[in-house]
Structures are given as structure tokens and as C-alpha cells.
Amino acid sequence: xxxxxxxxxxxxxxxxxxxxxxxxxxxxxxxxxxxxxxxxxxxxxxxxxxxxxxxxxxxxxxxxxxxxxxxxxxxxxxxxxxxxxxxxxxxxxxxxxxxxxxxxxxxxxxxxxxxxxxxxxxxxxxxxxxxxxxxxxxxxxxxxxxxxxxxxxxxxxxxxxxxxxxxxxxxxxxxxxxxxxxxxxxxxxxxxxxxxxxxxxxxxxxxxxxxxxxxxxxxxxxxxxxxxxxxxxxxxxx
Amino acid sequence: xxxxxxxxxxxxxxxxxxxxxxxxxxxxxxxxxxxxxxxxxxxxxxxxxxxxxxxxxxxxxxxxxxxxxxxxxxxxxxxxxxxxxxxxxxxxxxxxxxxxxxxxxxxxxxxxxxxxxxxxxxxxxxxxxxxxxxxxxxxxxxxxxxxxxxxxxxxxxxxxxxxxxxxxxxxxxxxxxxxxxxxxxxxxxxxxxxxxxxxxxxxxxxxxxxxxxxxxxxxxxxxxxxxxxxxxxxxxxxxxxxxxxxxxxxxxxxxxxxxxxxxxxxxxxxxxxxxxxxxxxxxxxxxxxxxxxxxxxxxxxxxxxxxxxxxxxxxxxxxxxxxxxxxxxxxxxxxxxxxxxxxxx
Ligand SMILES: Nc1ncnc2c1ncn2[C@@H]1O[C@H](COP(=O)(O)OP(=O)(O)O)[C@@H](O)[C@H]1O
Ligand SMILES: [Mg+2]
Numbered sequence: 326x327x328x329x330x331x332x333x334x335x336x337x338x339x340x341x342x343x344x345x346x347x348x349x350x351x352x353x354x355x356x357x358x359x360x361x362x363x364x365x366x367x368x369x370x371x372x373x374x375x376x377x378x379x380x381x382x383x384x385x386x387x388x389x390x391x392x393x394x395x396x397x398x399x400x401x402x403x404x405x406x407x408x409x410x411x412x413x414x415x416x417x418x419x420x421x422x423x424x425x426x427x428x429x430x431x432x433x434x435x436x437x438x439x440x441x442x443x444x445x446x447x448x449x450x451x452x453x454x455x456x457x458x459x460x461x462x463x464x465x466x467x468x469x470x471x472x473x474x475x476x477x478x479x480x481x482x483x484x485x486x487x488x489x490x491x492x493x494x495x496x497x498x499x500x501x502x503x504x505x506x507x508x509x510x511x512x513x514x515x516x517x518x519x520x521x522x523x524x525x526x527x528x529x530x531x532x533x534x535x536x537x538x539x540x541x542x543x544x545x546x547x548x549x550x551x552x553x554x555x556x557x558x559x560x561x562x563x
Numbered sequence: 564x565x566x567x568x569x570x571x572x573x574x575x576x577x578x579x580x581x582x583x584x585x586x587x588x589x590x591x592x593x594x595x596x597x598x599x600x601x602x603x604x605x606x607x608x609x610x611x612x613x614x615x616x617x618x619x620x621x622x623x624x625x626x627x628x629x630x631x632x633x634x635x636x637x638x639x640x641x642x643x644x645x646x647x648x649x650x651x652x653x654x655x656x657x658x659x660x661x662x663x664x665x666x667x668x669x670x671x672x673x674x675x676x677x678x679x680x681x682x683x684x685x686x687x688x689x690x691x692x693x694x695x696x697x698x699x700x701x702x703x704x705x706x707x708x709x710x711x712x713x714x715x716x717x718x719x720x721x722x723x724x725x726x727x728x729x730x731x732x733x734x735x736x737x738x739x740x741x742x743x744x745x746x747x748x749x750x751x752x753x754x755x756x757x758x759x760x761x762x763x764x765x766x767x768x769x770x771x772x773x774x775x776x777x778x779x780x781x782x783x784x785x786x787x788x789x790x791x792x793x794x795x796x797x798x799x800x801x802x803x804x805x806x807x808x809x810x811x812x813x814x815x816x817x818x819x820x821x822x823x824x825x826x827x828x829x830x831x832x833x834x835x836x837x838x839x840x841x842x843x844x845x846x847x848x849x850x851x852x853x854x855x856x857x858x859x860x861x862x863x864x865x866x867x868x869x870x871x872x873x874x875x876x877x878x879x880x881x882x883x884x885x886x887x888x889x890x891x892x893x894x895x896x897x898x899x900x901x902x903x904x905x906x907x908x
Pocket of ligand 1: 339342344362365366369370371
């Protein structure tokens with residue numbers, strides 16, 4: 326069976342800075358992949374290249390064997406790639422319901438289907454009691470849930486989570502992990518970006534480590550801890 | 564609770580809620596036959612046509628927050644299309660209104676496509692330049708020879724050939740009243756459509772672009788298509804306004820391209836009314852423009868200065884959505900009154 330996602334030697338430059346430098350990553354269906362690295366190592370840029378927010382200067386992105394390098398973000402969402410942004414990113418003046426439903430509606434032309442998908446996503450993220458609230462009245466955890474619901478509502482095959490635990494309490498982190506695990510158990514593929522290894526160690530099957538735009542490690546989390554270069558990069562950070 | 568989103572209010576409740584608004588509209592429509600002077604009928608006709616521009620601005624700029632300063636271009640293009648179709652092809656204005664609006668909407672669409680692709684201020688800047696360029700073209704050689712120059716282009720106005728057959732006394736009233744009812748009918752239809760669209764999924768997609776375009780794009784919304792459709796629909800409304808106005812009030816001159824004439828009043832109404840609310844800007848449109856005419860009797864030429872000072876105050880105080888807020892309060896007050904009446908019965 327072919328890989329779900331292949332990043333083939335992708336490079337992204339900002340002026341003289343090479344934010345992502347000839348990175349190749351392959352992701353299989355059903356994987357739970359950790360993407361880690363210090364601040365500024367290129368994690369978010371790589372997520373942007375996969376979701377189509379940025380176009381690579383070199384290299385290709387393949388999804389289900391198809392070259393999607395030239396596709397726009399919304400086209401990639403329709404193919405099954407969803408993402409949530411680093412930090413809190415929702416429509417501030419739209420109620421929770423519309424924050425989620427608009428994405429469903431743009432992928433499923435059938436309004437009824439979009440609505441039932443929205444209710445499913447709001448149920449999965451336990452947001453049914455907040456459908457009419459504005460994001461300003463929600464806790465950071467609930468806002469994360471809105472973002473997650475928005476990412477799930479389009480029937481994705483691959484979900485990219487950019488630092489989803491930032492700003493959450495340890496209990497809330499475990500709840501997010503719980504939901505991710507459950508969805509992953511049903512076959513949904515995840516790439517979870519984290520600054521620190523700690524949270525990911527126990528949940529991901531594999532980690533990719535970036536440093537200064539380069540991939541320096543790709544393998545089991547337990548091996549990553551023992552890897553010399555990873556330890557050097559993470560000295561005092563892990 | 565979630566139920567609230569999905570529960571549909573019963574038809575009777577809906578009608579009962581609409582009653583006060585329908586009553587206001589009915590009284591408004593009865594004004595010409597209740598003996599309103601010709602001068603004021605003409606004023607209301609102009610205010611009705613301005614409502615189309617206000618709705619056009621609110622529908623696109625009020626939701627996407629892409630400020631379309633090119634409205635005078637769209638209004639002017641359809642006004643000139645009316646005049647030119649009449650002058651060079653001999654098409655009577657009655658038949659030229661819809662084609663002219665379509666021509667202007669297509670022209671606006673074609674010119675603004677490139678700027679819709681880009682995020683941010685580029686669109687507003689381009690839209691600001693176009694009306695200025697066109698106003699220059701119309702009044703300078705060699706184009707002025709074909710486009711009427713400073714004096715504009717004149718032609719028989721809407722229904723004039725029929726009105727000529729009427730006795731002189733009835734003629735003016737017929738023209739005033741028919742213009743009023745046509746403008747009011749178009750305004751009401753446009754209002755209902757705009758309201759429906761602004762609060763539909765498509766309308767909320769436009770709002771999502773205004774609130775976070777990158778998020779909208781990255782979460783599945785084809786933002787370019789939404790902007791394109793929204794902009795074209797909005798342009799068509801402005802274009803209808805230009806065509807109707809030109810059909811009723813020849814000659815067409817370069818004045819239509821001047822933002823102070825065709826953009827500032829509507830922009831004020833949208834800001835004062837509450838961007839993207841449709842109801843607020845529509846009420847504010849009528850309130851501000853009718854007040855402006857009343858001021859003519861009181862202040863004469865000073866009214867424009869007062870108006871501009873008022874604008875400055877508005878900008879400083881930023882009463883975003885002031886009229887919408889008043890409308891909601893009034894609606895609540897009226898509906899509690901009405902429901903008490905029904906309870907008493
Ligand atoms: N849009 C941009 N323009 C210029 N530089 C950028 C841009 N986005 C990211 N960078 C730079 O690229 C590098 C990688 O950033 P990023 O991918 O956000 O890192 P990470 O997510 O791992 O913290 C950083 O040095 C950052 O400053
Ligand atoms: Mg980052």
C-alpha cells in the first residue's frame with residue numbers, strides 16, 4: 326500500500342533564510358507522527374507546505390500518490406488534509422456553530438450533509454452546549470476544541486496539529502490526547518507538532534526531529550532520546 | 564443550547580415579528596398618494612436608489628471588510644452605458660436599464676479580478692483609482708467628444724414618451740410617482756435578497772474572510788470564488804442603482820464618478836448602521852439622506868459643511884453599528900408591546 330503523504334525534498338526560503346531545507350518525510354495511513362524541534366526549526370513552515378498555505382521553492386508534496394504541490398489550501402482540505410494553526414485561531418465574531426459549519430459547507434455541497442457532519446464534529450469535541458457562544462466567551466481549551474472540530478468536520482484523512490497543547494493545563498492536555506488517540510484508533514492519521522518531546526513520547530509511534538530547517542532524526546521516540554544530535558539540540562530543553 | 568440553532572420559528576410567529584416593519588414600509592409606500600409634494604417624492608426616489616448602493620457596499624465590504632472604493636466606477640459605468648446605448652444605438656432607456664447594469668457589472672468584474680486574488684489593501688487602492696481615471700477620461704479630449712464632456716449626455720428619461728401624451732398637470736406627478744414606485748420596488752427586492760444572502764452560509768463565508776482570510780482559506784473555503792461571486796453580486800446592485808438613476812435623471816455627467824456624490828453617503832450609512840447587518844445600513848441610509856434634504860431648508864449651502872463635520876465626529880466617535888443597536892432596542896420594545904396585545908386578546 327502506498328504512503329498517505331510524501332514530502333519529497335521540500336525546501337522553503339524566506340529571503341536568505343532557509344526555513345525548511347531539503348526535508349523528506351513519509352507518512353503511512355493510520356500513523357501518529359510527532360514533529361518536534363526547537364523554536365524556529367521550521368516545523369510550522371513544513372505544516373504550511375503540507376497544507377498549501379505556502380508553496381515550496383523546491384521539492385514536491387504527494388498525497389495518496391498524487392502530486393499536490395500546486396494545489397491551493399482549500400483544494401487540499403477537500404482531498405482530506407486538515408490542519409489547526411499554532412496559537413488560537415478562530416473567527417472571533419462568529420458563533421462556534423459557524424466556525425465549524427462553514428468548513429463543512431465548503432467541502433460538502435449538500436447543506437444537510439454539512440449540517441449533520443457539523444453536529445457530529447461538535448459532539449466529538451463536546452461542544453454541543455456552546456454552539457451559540459462567541460469564541461471570546463470560551464476557555465482556551467474550548468477554543469482548541471472548536472479548532473479541532475473545524476479540522477474534523479471536513480472528513481479528513483490527515484490532520485496536522487501545530488502545537489495543540491500550548492496554553493492548556495495538564496488535565497486538558499490529556500483530554501486532547503484522549504480524543505486524538507480515539508480518532509487515531511479509528512484510522513485517522515495525525516501529525517502532531519510539538520516544541521517539547523515530553524508530551525509526545527508516550528503517544529506517538531514515530532518522531533521526526535527538525536533543527537534549523539533540516540531533518541536530523543526520523544524514528545522511534547525511545548531512540549530519539551538516545552540520539553546524540555537530538556540530545557545536543559535539545560540540551561536543557563527536553 | 565444547540566436546539567436553538569436548528570429550531571425553525573413557526574410561520575405565524577415570523578409574520579407577527581415582521582408586522583411592525585411591514586407597517587412602516589406600507590406607510591412609506593402610501594406617501595405619494597397621501598399628497599406628499601413632488602419635491603419630496605423625488606427626494607425619496609433618490610434615497611431609494613441610494614439604498615441599492617448602500618446595500619451593495621454592505622453586502623461585500625460590510626462582510627469581507629474589503630473596502631470597495633470603486634463603487635462610483637460601477638455606478639458611473641452603468642449610467643454612461645444607459646446614455647451611450649441611447650445615443651449611439653438608439654435604445655430607449657426603458658430597455659437599456661438591465662443591459663447597462665449587466666455591462667457595468669461585467670466590466671467591474673473584469674477589472675477587479677486581479678486585485679481579488681491579492682489579500683489586503685491592494686484591492687482598495689486599485690478601486691480608489693478607477694473612478695478618478697474614468698472621470699478624467701470622460702471630460703478630456705478625445706474621449707469627451709464621444710462621451711459628452713463636461714455637459715454630459717442627455718436623452719429622454721424613463722417613460723417620457725408615454726408621459727408626453729398626458730395633460731401637462733398630470734405629467735409631472737406621473738413621472739415622479741412612477742419613478743418612486745419603481746425605485747421602491749427595486750429597493751425592497753434588493754433588500755430582501757441582500758438580507759437573505761448576508762445571513763446565508765455564503766454570507767457567513769464572506770464574513771469569515773473579513774475576520775481571518777488565511778484561516779478561511781486553510782480550512783476549506785474557496786476564498787477567491789467567494790470574493791468573486793460576492794463582489795460581482797454587489798457590483799450588479801451598484802450598477803442597477805447607476806442605471807436607474809441615469810434613466811430617471813438625464814443628463815449623465817462625470818459627477819457620477821465623484822466619491823462625494825456616489826460613495827460617501829452610502830459609506831456613512833454602512834458605518835453608522837453597522838457593517839454587515841443589512842438592517843442597520845438600510846435604516847441609516849434613509850435617515851441620513853432624508854435628514855440631509857431637510858437640512859437644505861434649514862441651512863441651505865451650510866448643510867454640506869455640517870454634514871462633513873458630522874462625518875468627522877462619526878469617524879472620531881466610531882459609533883460602529885449605532886443604528887443597528889437602536890433598531891434592536893426598538894424592535895424588542897415593539898415586540899413586547901405587541902405580544903402583550905396578543906396576550907390581552
Ligand atoms: N512568513 C515568514 N517570513 C519570513 N520568515 C519566516 C516566515 N515564517 C517563518 N519564518 C522563519 O522561518 C524559520 C522557521 O519558522 P517556523 O517554521 O515558524 O519554526 P517553528 O514552527 O519550528 O518554531 C524561523 O526562523 C522564522 O523566523
Ligand atoms: Mg511553530
